[in-house]
Amino acid sequence: MGGSKLNAFQWRWAALAAVALALGLGTAVQSASAQHKANENDMEVPTNNMEIVQQGKAKYAQRCSFCHGGKGPCLSCGVFKYTGNSNSEIYVTIAVGVPRSLGGTMGAFGTTMSQEEILSVITFLRWEEKRRIAAGEIPDPKLNKGNELPVFPTTN
Numbered sequence: 001m002g003g004s005k006l007n008a009f010q011w012r013w014a015a016l017a018a019v020a021l022a023l024g025l026g027t028a029v030q031s032a033s034a035q036h037k038a039n040e041n042d043m044e045v046p047t048n049n050m051e052i053v054q055q056g057k058a059k060y061a062q063r064c065s066f067c068h069g070g071k072g073p074c075l076s077c078g079v080f081k082y083t084g085n086s087n088s089e090i091y092v093t094i095a096v097g098v099p100r101s102l103g104g105t106m107g108a109f110g111t112t113m114s115q116e117e118i119l120s121v122i123t124f125l126r127w128e129e130k131r132r133i134a135a136g137e138i139p140d141p142k143l144n145k146g147n148e149l150p151v152f153p154t155t156n
Contacts, residue, residue, distance in 0.1 A: 036126040038086040045087050045123040047130060056124025059117050063109065072106070076128040078141035085141065087122050094118050 025075060035047040046052050060068075060075075068075045095118060100103025109118065131136045 013142065035081075036087065036123075036130075041090070042086040043088050045119060045126055047123055047127040049123070052120050052123045053127045054124075055117075056120035056122070059113070060121050060124050063113065064121065067106070075125050076132055077138050078129045078133070087126070089119055090122050091144070 028058075035044070035049075037044040040126075064075065073080075079085060080093065093106070094113070095108060095110030097108035098106040113121075133140045
């Protein structure tokens with residue numbers, strides 16, 4: 001993986017390595033009053049720890065909102081276009097990015113954000129998703145039994 005561009009094969013191997021790393025981090029996060037887990041095998045994130053939520057919100061504003069506040073897909077809608085809807089897969093997407101060969105244009109943040117920063121962003125996204133569902137701003141993605149992705153709101 002000598003260059004900045006990864007082919008699909010290299011991306012998949014990098015993604016698998018990131019998942020292994022993320023799953024290993026899951027046990028450290030679980031002890032911090034974990035609240036969100038997409039499925040029984042997913043790592044948990046502490047959505048009830050407002051200190052971590054606020055850290056994630058600040059990091060999201062600094063690193064993510066430029067794209068995901070406009071041209072990029074909604075990240076607080078509970079559905080992720082390029083990965084499954086698990087915290088581990090979101091971790092991989094942030095760390096490894098989404099290359100053009102897979103239909104995306106998001107760069108990798110795994111070398112410029114710490115593991116804790118990535119996890120705090122995921123925690124913020126899950127907290128914001130829960131808040132938006134409770135406020136009736138977005139439908140609960142767990143209730144969408146069809147294969148179609150929900151229509152994302154025009155504002156985040």
